[in-house]
Amino acid sequence: MREAGAPRGQGQSPRGTRALSQPQIILLTYVLSALELTCLFMHFSVLPYLSRRLGLDSVAFGYQQTLFGVLQLLGGPVFGRFADQRGARAAFTLSFLASSGLYLLLAAACSPALPGVTLLFASRLPGALMHTLPAAQMVLADLSAPEERPTALSRLGLCFGVGVIFGSLLGGTLSSSCGIQCPVIVALVVSLLGAVLSFTCIPTNTKGASDHAQPVPPGRTKASVFDLKAISRLLLQPGVLPVFLVKVISGFPSGLFTVMFSIISMDFFQLEAAQASYLMSFFGVLQMVIQGLVIGRLSSHFSEGALLRASVLVFSLVGLAMALMTHVFHFCLLMPGLVFSLCTLNVVTDSLLTKAVSASDTGTMLGLCASVQPLMRTLGPTLGGLLYRSFGVPAFGHVQFAVNFLLLLVLWRQPIPRKTDKAP
Structure with missing residues (x-):
């Protein structure tokens, strides 16, 4: 029987360990997210140099x-x-084990005695299961009340900022002082530590852990994890597809620019590698401040629909200014607006989409949301490269302004409902 006053969903830690309280689970979720993102950006910082070394x-x-x-x-x-089906503990543990597999293969690729290029490409395979951030978002969505959800999700921006700053700095420092293999080995050790913490401290399941969470609908048959119909049906539920389309369409132009930023920083801004890393650190600090501190306060004073329209409006204004920029200093002035739009769009749409589905489907919904960034990384290099080669950097600003201005007109005529969470 559940102890009086204890949040539901607790008491399901592995045998021999003490169940964590709900605030402790939330804090551990943020810590695990920061660890995973730090390892990810350490890996990103050395990957181009390893690829060059392998020819x-x-x-x-x-x-x-x-x-x-x-x-x-x-x-x-x-x-x-x-x-959704196996619970938070299994999701976190699987993601960290997949990360460990990636870093292990990447460390092996650094060895001159092994086929480095083959192992480098093989190291991409575990990436299909590296989704710690969606797992963290699912836990926060399960444990937070609907009105507190934007604030809880926005605090993940602090974790992202920590990952960008410390991951980039550690990756560069360790590879310079100890060799290119060192950051990968450190990431491997930290990922294994994350897997142990996940298995021993995260509850088996967080569904129904909040009084505001909704129970699994009765009579629903448990479909396979790979059931594409069960995944796609979420997009057809009321209030889901319009918000999801806004998330994809509004952020896609800035995604193209982000994918091409390394080329733009070298060719257009004429930045050295160290200067580009400083700019990325500035981006990380802005993300920490805006998503971790600003959006949570704004969500307590304004509706999610108003914040969504504000992000689209700022996107269009930043795009207009981006079309006129000629120097990296101009881009630094635009960065706060760009980061505000990106963070607000992601937090608000994730919050709206998790409210629009039942508690038993929040993980699947957030998994769909997590696929938006990989979609941009898949299509972005080709589309962004064609745009940059044909029209130059101003084209990214023109596209961002046009797309978001048209989207703003649509949202003004048919605004997003202020509350989309289902009735209990």
């Missing part, structure tokens, strides 16, 4: 990046459904 040209490097994006695109919804 890969820019085309081959693009192929393995595209492979990683496609695998994450396909794996996101399946992983989300796995999290």
Whole structure:
């Protein structure tokens, strides 16, 4: 029998360990997210140099990046459904074990005695199951009340900022002082630690852990994790598809720019590698401040529909200014608006979409949301490359302004409902 006053969903830790309280589970979720993102950006910081050392040209490097994006695109919804069916502990543990497999193969690729190129491409395969952030979002959505959900999700921005800053700095520092294999080995050890913490401390399931969570609908047959119909039916539920389309359409132009940013920083802004890393650190700090501190406060004063329209409006204004920029200083001035729009769009749409489905489907829904970024990384290099080669950097601003301005007109005529969570 559940102890009086204890949140539902607790007391399901492995035998011999003490069940954590709900605030402790939420804090551990943030810690695990920060660890995973730090490892991910350590890996990103050394991957181009490892590829160059193995003799890969820019085309081959693009192929393995595209492979990683496609695998994450396909794996996101399946992983989300796995999290719904098997629970938070299994989802976190699987994601960290997949990360460990990726870093193990990447460390092996650094060895001159092994076939490095083959192992480098093989290391992309576990990426299909590397989805710690959607797992964390599912736990926060399960444990938070609907009115508190935007604030809880926005605090993940602090974790993202920590990952960008410390991951990039650690990756560069360790590879310079101890060799290119060192950051990968550190990431492997940290990922294994994350798997142990997940298995021993995260509850088996967080569904129904909040008084506001909704029970699994009675009479529903338990479908397979790979049931595509069960995944796609979520998009057909009331209030889901319009919000999901806004998420994809509004963020796609900025996604194209982000994918091409490494090329733009070298060719258009004429930045050295160190200067580009400083700019990325600035981006990480802005993300921490805006998503971790600003959006949570705004969500308590404004409706989610108003915040969504504000993000689209700022996107269009930033796009107009981006079409006129000629120097990296101009881009630094635009960065706060760009980061605000990106963070607000992601937090608000994730919150609206998790409210629009039952508690038993929040993981699958967040898995679909997690597939948006891999979709951009898959299509972005080709589309962004054609746009950049044909029209230059101003074209990204023109496209962003046009798309978001038209979307703003649509939202003004048919605004997103202020509350889309289902009745209990």
